[in-house]
Amino acid sequence: MSLAEPVVIMTVCGAGVGSSLMIKMNVDELLQKHKIKGRVINSDIASAKTNTVDVVITSEDIYALIKSMDVKEVVILQNIVSMRELEEKLLPALGRVLGRDV
Amino acid sequence: MLSDMIGESRIALNAPVKTKEEAITLAGRLLYEDGKVELRYIDAMLELSRELGAYVVIAPGFALPHARPECGAKEAAFSVVTIKDGVSFGSKSNDPVRVVMALAAVDNQSHLTALSELSKFLQEQGSIEAIANSRTEREVVETLRAFEERNER
Numbered sequence: 001m002s003l004a005e006p007v008v009i010m011t012v013c014g015a016g017v018g019s020s021l022m023i024k025m026n027v028d029e030l031l032q033k034h035k036i037k038g039r040v041i042n043s044d045i046a047s048a049k050t051n052t053v054d055v056v057i058t059s060e061d062i063y064a065l066i067k068s069m070d071v072k073e074v075v076i077l078q079n080i081v082s083m084r085e086l087e088e089k090l091l092p093a094l095g096r097v098l099g100r101d102v
Numbered sequence: 103m104l105s106d107m108i109g110e111s112r113i114a115l116n117a118p119v120k121t122k123e124e125a126i127t128l129a130g131r132l133l134y135e136d137g138k139v140e141l142r143y144i145d146a147m148l149e150l151s152r153e154l155g156a157y158v159v160i161a162p163g164f165a166l167p168h169a170r171p172e173c174g175a176k177e178a179a180f181s182v183v184t185i186k187d188g189v190s191f192g193s194k195s196n197d198p199v200r201v202v203m204a205l206a207a208v209d210n211q212s213h214l215t216a217l218s219e220l221s222k223f224l225q226e227q228g229s230i231e232a233i234a235n236s237r238t239e240r241e242v243v244e245t246l247r248a249f250e251e252r253n254e255r
Contacts, residue, residue, distance in 0.1 A: 017170065017171060018160075018217070021217055022217050025214075025221060045154075078194075078195040078196065081161050081224040082161070
Protein backbone atom coordinates (compact mmCIF):
# COMPACT_ATOMS: atom_id res chain seq x y z
CA MET A 1 0.00 0.00 0.00
CA SER A 2 1.21 3.50 -0.70
CA LEU A 3 2.59 5.55 2.15
CA ALA A 4 -0.02 8.24 1.53
CA GLU A 5 -3.03 6.03 2.19
CA PRO A 6 -4.37 6.17 5.70
CA VAL A 7 -4.40 2.88 7.54
CA VAL A 8 -7.94 1.81 8.37
CA ILE A 9 -8.50 0.73 11.94
CA MET A 10 -11.73 -0.64 13.34
CA THR A 11 -12.54 -0.92 17.02
CA VAL A 12 -15.33 -3.33 17.89
CA CYS A 13 -17.53 -3.88 20.90
CA GLY A 14 -20.93 -5.31 21.66
CA ALA A 15 -23.09 -2.26 21.25
CA GLY A 16 -20.91 0.13 19.33
CA VAL A 17 -21.27 2.95 21.87
CA GLY A 18 -19.08 1.89 24.80
CA SER A 19 -15.76 0.11 24.64
CA SER A 20 -15.27 0.59 20.91
CA LEU A 21 -15.62 4.34 21.37
CA MET A 22 -13.17 4.39 24.25
CA ILE A 23 -10.61 2.44 22.28
CA LYS A 24 -11.17 4.70 19.28
CA MET A 25 -10.42 7.78 21.35
CA ASN A 26 -7.17 6.29 22.56
CA VAL A 27 -6.23 5.19 19.05
CA ASP A 28 -6.91 8.70 17.68
CA GLU A 29 -4.59 10.10 20.32
CA LEU A 30 -1.92 7.52 19.61
CA LEU A 31 -2.00 8.12 15.85
CA GLN A 32 -1.67 11.83 16.40
CA LYS A 33 1.21 11.36 18.81
CA HIS A 34 3.12 9.19 16.34
CA LYS A 35 2.04 11.19 13.30
CA ILE A 36 0.45 8.23 11.55
CA LYS A 37 -2.32 8.83 9.05
CA GLY A 38 -5.24 6.65 9.96
CA ARG A 39 -8.99 6.36 9.77
CA VAL A 40 -10.55 4.95 12.91
CA ILE A 41 -14.04 3.54 12.92
CA ASN A 42 -15.89 2.19 15.93
CA SER A 43 -18.47 -0.48 15.34
CA ASP A 44 -20.65 -3.14 16.84
CA ILE A 45 -20.31 -6.81 15.95
CA ALA A 46 -22.88 -6.94 13.16
CA SER A 47 -21.30 -4.09 11.22
CA ALA A 48 -17.79 -5.36 11.89
CA LYS A 49 -18.35 -8.59 10.03
CA THR A 50 -19.19 -6.82 6.79
CA ASN A 51 -16.16 -4.58 6.64
CA THR A 52 -12.67 -5.01 5.25
CA VAL A 53 -10.13 -3.07 7.26
CA ASP A 54 -6.41 -3.15 7.97
CA VAL A 55 -6.46 -3.49 11.74
CA VAL A 56 -9.12 -4.66 14.16
CA ILE A 57 -8.90 -3.85 17.86
CA THR A 58 -11.20 -5.53 20.34
CA SER A 59 -11.44 -7.72 23.41
CA GLU A 60 -10.99 -11.48 23.47
CA ASP A 61 -14.67 -12.30 23.88
CA ILE A 62 -15.71 -10.12 20.97
CA TYR A 63 -12.96 -11.33 18.71
CA ALA A 64 -14.18 -14.89 19.04
CA LEU A 65 -17.39 -13.73 17.36
CA ILE A 66 -15.83 -11.83 14.47
CA LYS A 67 -12.98 -14.17 13.59
CA SER A 68 -14.17 -14.39 10.00
CA MET A 69 -13.30 -10.75 9.37
CA ASP A 70 -10.99 -10.00 6.49
CA VAL A 71 -8.22 -8.15 8.28
CA LYS A 72 -4.43 -7.82 8.19
CA GLU A 73 -3.77 -7.39 11.88
CA VAL A 74 -5.72 -8.17 15.03
CA VAL A 75 -5.06 -6.47 18.35
CA ILE A 76 -6.66 -7.96 21.47
CA LEU A 77 -6.82 -5.76 24.54
CA GLN A 78 -7.30 -7.00 28.08
CA ASN A 79 -7.60 -3.58 29.59
CA ILE A 80 -9.76 -1.57 27.21
CA VAL A 81 -8.78 1.80 28.65
CA SER A 82 -5.05 1.25 28.96
CA MET A 83 -3.09 3.53 26.67
CA ARG A 84 0.06 1.64 27.58
CA GLU A 85 -1.30 -1.72 26.48
CA LEU A 86 -2.64 -0.16 23.30
CA GLU A 87 0.73 1.32 22.47
CA GLU A 88 2.53 -1.97 23.16
CA LYS A 89 0.23 -3.93 20.89
CA LEU A 90 -0.93 -1.51 18.21
CA LEU A 91 2.36 0.09 17.20
CA PRO A 92 4.02 -3.15 16.11
CA ALA A 93 0.84 -4.11 14.27
CA LEU A 94 0.82 -0.77 12.45
CA GLY A 95 4.47 -1.23 11.65
CA ARG A 96 3.70 -4.50 9.95
CA VAL A 97 0.79 -3.01 7.97
CA LEU A 98 2.80 -0.01 6.84
CA GLY A 99 5.96 -2.00 6.26
CA ARG A 100 8.07 0.37 8.32
CA ASP A 101 8.97 1.25 11.89
CA VAL A 102 6.44 3.48 13.64
CA MET B 103 -18.77 16.19 32.49
CA LEU B 104 -18.66 12.67 33.84
CA SER B 105 -19.70 13.64 37.36
CA ASP B 106 -22.78 15.42 35.99
CA MET B 107 -24.04 12.21 34.43
CA ILE B 108 -23.91 10.33 37.70
CA GLY B 109 -26.65 11.35 40.09
CA GLU B 110 -26.33 10.39 43.75
CA SER B 111 -29.70 8.70 43.43
CA ARG B 112 -28.19 6.38 40.86
CA ILE B 113 -25.48 5.01 43.11
CA ALA B 114 -25.78 1.82 45.19
CA LEU B 115 -22.87 1.02 47.48
CA ASN B 116 -21.87 -2.38 48.86
CA ALA B 117 -24.77 -3.93 46.99
CA PRO B 118 -25.71 -7.42 48.18
CA VAL B 119 -25.46 -8.89 44.69
CA LYS B 120 -23.93 -12.30 44.10
CA THR B 121 -23.94 -12.70 40.34
CA LYS B 122 -23.17 -10.55 37.34
CA GLU B 123 -26.83 -10.74 36.32
CA GLU B 124 -27.90 -9.32 39.68
CA ALA B 125 -25.29 -6.59 39.42
CA ILE B 126 -26.32 -5.60 35.90
CA THR B 127 -30.01 -5.72 36.81
CA LEU B 128 -29.45 -3.45 39.82
CA ALA B 129 -27.38 -1.00 37.79
CA GLY B 130 -30.12 -1.02 35.16
CA ARG B 131 -32.87 -0.43 37.72
CA LEU B 132 -31.03 2.61 39.04
CA LEU B 133 -31.12 4.09 35.53
CA TYR B 134 -34.75 3.09 35.06
CA GLU B 135 -35.98 4.51 38.34
CA ASP B 136 -34.48 7.85 37.40
CA GLY B 137 -36.23 7.82 34.06
CA LYS B 138 -33.05 7.44 32.03
CA VAL B 139 -34.02 4.20 30.34
CA GLU B 140 -37.10 2.11 29.63
CA LEU B 141 -37.50 -1.18 31.44
CA ARG B 142 -36.54 -3.12 28.29
CA TYR B 143 -33.08 -1.55 28.37
CA ILE B 144 -32.27 -3.73 31.38
CA ASP B 145 -33.17 -6.84 29.41
CA ALA B 146 -31.08 -5.61 26.50
CA MET B 147 -28.04 -5.24 28.75
CA LEU B 148 -28.57 -8.70 30.22
CA GLU B 149 -28.99 -10.15 26.73
CA LEU B 150 -25.73 -8.65 25.50
CA SER B 151 -24.03 -9.87 28.63
CA ARG B 152 -25.27 -13.41 27.97
CA GLU B 153 -24.20 -13.32 24.32
CA LEU B 154 -20.88 -11.63 24.73
CA GLY B 155 -19.62 -12.87 28.07
CA ALA B 156 -17.21 -10.67 29.91
CA TYR B 157 -16.89 -8.00 27.23
CA VAL B 158 -18.21 -5.34 29.63
CA VAL B 159 -15.25 -5.79 31.98
CA ILE B 160 -13.06 -3.11 30.47
CA ALA B 161 -10.46 -2.74 33.22
CA PRO B 162 -9.39 -4.74 36.29
CA GLY B 163 -12.39 -4.89 38.65
CA PHE B 164 -14.53 -2.58 36.55
CA ALA B 165 -17.49 -3.32 34.30
CA LEU B 166 -19.41 -1.01 31.96
CA PRO B 167 -22.64 -2.76 30.96
CA HIS B 168 -24.71 -0.99 28.33
CA ALA B 169 -26.85 -1.72 25.30
CA ARG B 170 -27.53 -0.09 21.94
CA PRO B 171 -29.37 3.24 22.26
CA GLU B 172 -32.40 2.03 20.35
CA CYS B 173 -33.03 -0.59 23.02
CA GLY B 174 -34.72 1.93 25.29
CA ALA B 175 -32.17 4.54 26.34
CA LYS B 176 -33.92 7.85 27.00
CA GLU B 177 -31.19 10.11 28.34
CA ALA B 178 -27.43 9.80 28.51
CA ALA B 179 -26.54 8.78 32.06
CA PHE B 180 -24.50 6.51 34.27
CA SER B 181 -25.40 4.54 37.37
CA VAL B 182 -22.89 3.07 39.82
CA VAL B 183 -23.00 -0.16 41.82
CA THR B 184 -20.15 -1.16 44.11
CA ILE B 185 -19.72 -4.67 45.44
CA LYS B 186 -17.57 -5.16 48.52
CA ASP B 187 -16.03 -8.51 47.66
CA GLY B 188 -16.58 -8.32 43.96
CA VAL B 189 -18.52 -10.55 41.64
CA SER B 190 -17.30 -12.80 38.87
CA PHE B 191 -18.13 -11.73 35.35
CA GLY B 192 -16.17 -14.52 33.73
CA SER B 193 -13.29 -12.33 32.67
CA LYS B 194 -9.97 -14.13 32.39
CA SER B 195 -7.85 -11.19 33.39
CA ASN B 196 -10.09 -8.63 35.08
CA ASP B 197 -12.30 -10.45 37.63
CA PRO B 198 -13.60 -9.99 40.30
CA VAL B 199 -15.62 -6.90 39.50
CA ARG B 200 -16.11 -4.44 42.35
CA VAL B 201 -17.46 -1.47 40.42
CA VAL B 202 -20.26 -1.72 37.88
CA MET B 203 -21.16 1.41 35.96
CA ALA B 204 -24.12 1.05 33.64
CA LEU B 205 -24.23 3.44 30.72
CA ALA B 206 -27.25 4.73 28.87
CA ALA B 207 -26.21 6.34 25.61
CA VAL B 208 -28.67 7.98 23.26
CA ASP B 209 -26.40 8.43 20.29
CA ASN B 210 -22.79 8.21 19.40
CA GLN B 211 -21.92 11.71 20.56
CA SER B 212 -23.55 12.95 23.72
CA HIS B 213 -21.64 10.72 26.06
CA LEU B 214 -18.34 11.00 24.19
CA THR B 215 -16.76 13.45 26.60
CA ALA B 216 -17.89 11.45 29.59
CA LEU B 217 -16.43 8.25 28.12
CA SER B 218 -13.17 9.98 27.38
CA GLU B 219 -13.01 11.23 30.97
CA LEU B 220 -13.95 7.80 32.27
CA SER B 221 -11.20 6.24 30.21
CA LYS B 222 -8.62 8.60 31.67
CA PHE B 223 -10.03 8.18 35.18
CA LEU B 224 -9.76 4.40 34.95
CA GLN B 225 -6.14 4.62 33.93
CA GLU B 226 -5.22 6.47 37.11
CA GLN B 227 -3.66 4.35 39.80
CA GLY B 228 -6.14 3.48 42.55
CA SER B 229 -9.14 5.13 40.94
CA ILE B 230 -11.27 1.99 40.77
CA GLU B 231 -10.42 1.11 44.38
CA ALA B 232 -11.36 4.61 45.46
CA ILE B 233 -14.85 4.16 44.02
CA ALA B 234 -15.17 0.58 45.31
CA ASN B 235 -14.22 1.68 48.83
CA SER B 236 -16.43 4.77 48.95
CA ARG B 237 -18.63 4.84 52.01
CA THR B 238 -21.17 7.35 50.78
CA GLU B 239 -22.76 8.21 47.45
CA ARG B 240 -21.39 11.71 47.79
CA GLU B 241 -17.88 10.32 48.12
CA VAL B 242 -18.23 8.68 44.72
CA VAL B 243 -19.25 11.93 43.05
CA GLU B 244 -16.55 13.86 44.92
CA THR B 245 -13.88 11.41 43.78
CA LEU B 246 -14.89 12.00 40.18
CA ARG B 247 -15.15 15.77 40.59
CA ALA B 248 -11.69 15.89 42.14
CA PHE B 249 -10.35 13.96 39.18
CA GLU B 250 -12.05 16.31 36.73
CA GLU B 251 -10.55 19.32 38.45
CA ARG B 252 -7.09 17.80 38.42
CA ASN B 253 -7.41 17.28 34.70
CA GLU B 254 -8.70 20.70 33.89
CA ARG B 255 -5.43 22.28 34.92
